Amino acid sequence: MHQPPSYRAHIDGLRAIAVLGVVLFHFGADWLPGGFIGVDVFFVISGFLISRSIFGDMADGSFSIVDFYERRIRRIAPAFLVVTAVTALAASLILLPHEMLIFGRSMLWSVFAAGNIFFYQRLDYFGPGAQEMPLLHYWSLGVEEQFYLVLPALLLLCRRYRPGAVPGMIAVLLLASLVASEAMLRHDPAAAYFLLPFRAFEMLIGSALALPAMRFPASVPVRAGAVLAGCALIVGGMVFITSAMPFPGLLALVPSLGAALVIWGGEKGATLPSRLLSIPPMLFFGRISYSLYLVHWPIVSLVSERFDDLDPTRFLIGGVVASTLLGYLSYRFVEQPVRFNRALFTRARLVGGTTAATLLLAILAQVTISTRGLPMRYEGEVLRLAKFATYKSDHIFRSGSCFIVFSRRDTNLKPECLPTQRPNIILWGNSHIAQFVNAIDDVAKQHGYALGQVTGAACMPFAGGQGGGSPFCATMNAFALDWLLKNRPDIVVIGAVSAAFPEFDEGIAALAKAGIRVVVVGPVPLYRTTVPKILARRLIRGDVDTMAGRDLKPEVAQEDAALKAHFAGNPDVTYLSVLDTGCGGTDCPLSANGEPLQFDASHFTQAGVDFFGLPLARHIFATPDGAAGVSAAPVSSAP
Template structure:
């Protein structure tokens, strides 16, 4: 095995990309790549194996900065600098495997994905053609560790976009500095590094993790650290370097073992990985460290690390997709081995030929092929957008399945002496799944009329999208009781009185989760205090977003304080307050599950998100039961409707009870409210519905 790796991977090549000086090969850097890529792969396979493995990408950034910066400085010193030559080497190194990977992912996606997923994949492909996938993911998926991000088979291309954007800037920057003020190279790079680091720290401090994680200006300091390392004088080996090597290994390995997806990252927490990678690049080539990093197995995997990084994530996503998110240890072993195989094949038959074939050393041919590849990818992505994920071209039967849509209620204009609060920031579309139709004609007023028309509303339902999903049940119940009510549909978090809290980080998180929350909440409370006709206020929220087992204790306390203040203020205004929730949530939801079953010729059933409803929702029950114990409100659980004969139900009598994995369908809402109507409206007599 050792001989195989030695002969196959480790023979130095004058054209081997991987030296700070073009034409020079550093085997210990390939060894370092091995540890970085394996950490990332193992983290993506099973977080518990390498909980901080995502930090491997930061090691790649330092290596890239070191090799690219060192090569550029060497060419500037020798007077051989050429932008054309630089970009030609980058194209031959990156583009062939990049285009091959995206084409394969897109082709396989067309076979197994429905129109919704294909539309999303098309947007990613389009952004990859422009090398802006990091910006795209920052805007659309939010947190890198979120479930939405984990389902995108091209998520790992974000780091390639960061590097490509860096490659567009660094050659010209160094050339201008070298030409007009050579002595300013290091100070300018140090200054840019500092600004980038503090930008990352600033966004992390304001809980804007998506910006700190994905965007170049927050990641540039990691690449610049490698550039500055390449500018440092040659390292001298002495007794002290042994300790530096040890510190370098500690810097890269401890984050792998000690960090988790809940660790605030990057920012300050990325420093150990960056420092560790720099120390091993500089001092790791000697002693016991060198023997590890230069071992044929280390350098062999390091050689294929780029292709392995490209292929491992689509393999994991598609394999998990086909298994309906239920994978055994054998599945994970299969994912790992398939990723290694595809990585090797890509390196052997895609990367190597394009980097060594003489015909591809012609700039015109390479640039033309790159432009053509980008145009084809951009067109493919745009076509999937135009055709709504090829809805009417293939998988037509699966794409045409009918599912419950979100309820559309009539707008409530000012009448009955009730004037809706002005200046409310109103949702004009469905904020849950952007491709669904808008939720009715409520654009000028933040209220939807529930129940009997022509009668002054006597109750209000307010909250987030879960309140919206339960509104058709309240509409039908109000008609049965010959009553009228309102649903307040502005983006709302039912907390108040905490804007002056000293817990700035928790407040920032709430503001990110609920934009315009404080503005809208103050408007509705002021309005309720001046609207005596409304006697009862129902508050329905997806409470698990606010309080769950992963939330900080300070945030949970802030939520409890804000909810208590809201209830106290409404109670003082003479209102009766009823807290509602929670409802069971599912792994897939009907649309995703039924289409996947059709596309994969399977017959799987849905399962509860998190496995056990009571365990997952325990913090929610603790909060709502505590609020009821204050005497300020009542708490009515909603989950009883969905649990019959020891089973949790996603459908009833052939009717789907959900629109998606956590929002009720109109049928599910009416059934739920009908089951608890006597608790919601005690003492009211029912009549025939109009």
């Protein structure tokens, strides 16, 4: 018969650190930029406790795969299903149709333990941001649930054919997963983040700790030092690791080994550090950690969607308080009764209820998908504006040929991307310059110029430490600089610039020395959320104003002013301000002739290309050589 594991207070304290790190990070605590590593701590804890239970049952001959999955269902399903249902109701009251469609798809995948696969597939440079997906945090549940499917099967196979091979199997799988995770960061960072094979090593660290042969220290100083060192690794990681760093890979060993040290040091008895982990507030947050994790992200997502310009401090404090309250209610009235009241929630009722609720949510998700996001909730003009969120933009960027996107494995530009005629002009940068290509091409042809394009998603020009956030950026930028210096085009137009840095200035100087005229295009209008959403939500409120106002992020003007000052008087650079050429240096329009000028927060529709791109292109060819360092005045805001 299965024996429930003894209560480990220090592990609840460890859960508290993990969940509070995640929650504070998601509610905007910028002093905790690595709070997201709390998920990695959870992975180690889960691997340890699940493996400990399985090993114990196998040792006394009581292991039952049916009992194992019944316990997993009792632990995970009730709160998950309730929170998902409540989130679906709230989402239907807040989200626009395109967002609701994505929500429906994410819910369908998540209820069948594959949310992580869905969110991996949803990686899209021009797609919705994380904050627009209320079930995004379910990716970690998908990873764990898939681990629960694989691990027992492997252990049963080992027990039947090679009982002594379990430690070796865990060690080999752990190392293979770690190596694969680090390698995948260079090729497909999203896969490394979301998919089980590249995350399994964290749970397998917990499994290794649970092996029957594992020895835990008896010495009080060693135990105390291990717990203290583990907490230092975790908290230090939350303070110093950032989302801009390659993760998981080797860097995930910081929270994972930290969690392992806390478990290892606290297993044989209490010490001062482990007692500090066991104080009542820590135990409270540790016990509600699962429900707290479930409820907090829908609050982050849906509140941010519903309310504009939230005060960051109030959002942080109010969000943590609301999440804690709802997390406790879920723990007290959903988790605990189903988990421990087996007289009321028998196995038959548990399985039947879970199956029925899962199918009901799946049906609701399918209805949402088949109707394209329940559009009947809104009136015609709101729907028309909202549809621009699904705007087809490949033609604007020349995606698949001269603009390299995240999903492409072949990062070679096609021959037509680079001109063979003179005079010529080259665009270099990310999507923020690539979106001007057709407007610049039109004007370039009028002046007898051939146009070329070397652009990639999230790629800041010039190779080096700030070359860009995509795996292919350094390679693309090295190719671009080499091609430019060898072929010496007449004009190179550089975009994707928010701030100058040493490699940037050095690269511009090298281009100018080669006799190339350099034009730097400043930042494009960037909004708090997508432009179609801003216009649609204004219309829902009865507001017909189509100027940006406070929805334009103030840092754009600050960056533009800083770049103007930086390049002022530089004879090697012509600096063009998009805010000046398109917005007149004051407020920016959101639409023209009823059409949104941008389909997300920063990328243009064709109307936006005409409105912003044509005046910019005219300035490129109107600005004489030598008039460098001067921000252009508006030519025309009309297409």
